[in-house]
Amino acid sequence: MSASTDTIGDFLTSLRNASQASKPAVTVQWSRIREGVAGILKQSGFIADFRKAERDGLPVLELTLKYVAGVPAITSIERVSKPGRRVYAGYSSVPKVIGGMGISILTTSHGVMTDAEARQKKVGGELLAKVW
Secondary structure: OOOOOOHHHHHHHHHHHHHHOOOOEEEEEOOHHHHHHHHHHHHOOOEEEEEEEEEOOEEEEEEEEOEEOOEEOOOOEEEOOEOOEOOEEOHHHOOOOHHHOOEEEEEEOOEEEEHHHHHHHOOOEEEEEEEO
């Protein structure tokens, strides 16, 4: 695990690669925002489970990936806001992913949440990722 300027991007890439390689689980460095994103992915049915653990004295997140009849639950996962180009959206302009079939993940003043929760609570924020 190496240091990077885009820790969320690295996290999403680890998830994408593990699911495409049909791995049962993936372990990544822990951070509060990564744990928030993992919680949303579990709540939305894209991963089976996750837990915070410790490896070599450092906190890590262990994610159990979800497959439906051998096909990964995560069809695609894309980073929207990048370190070089941040993307923000007000609650009324949060994009729907594939007409509501997928989710957008935002970080707001009320924590990490899905596009639907942001519209319901009428809060905007930075668009982290799109998942479907």
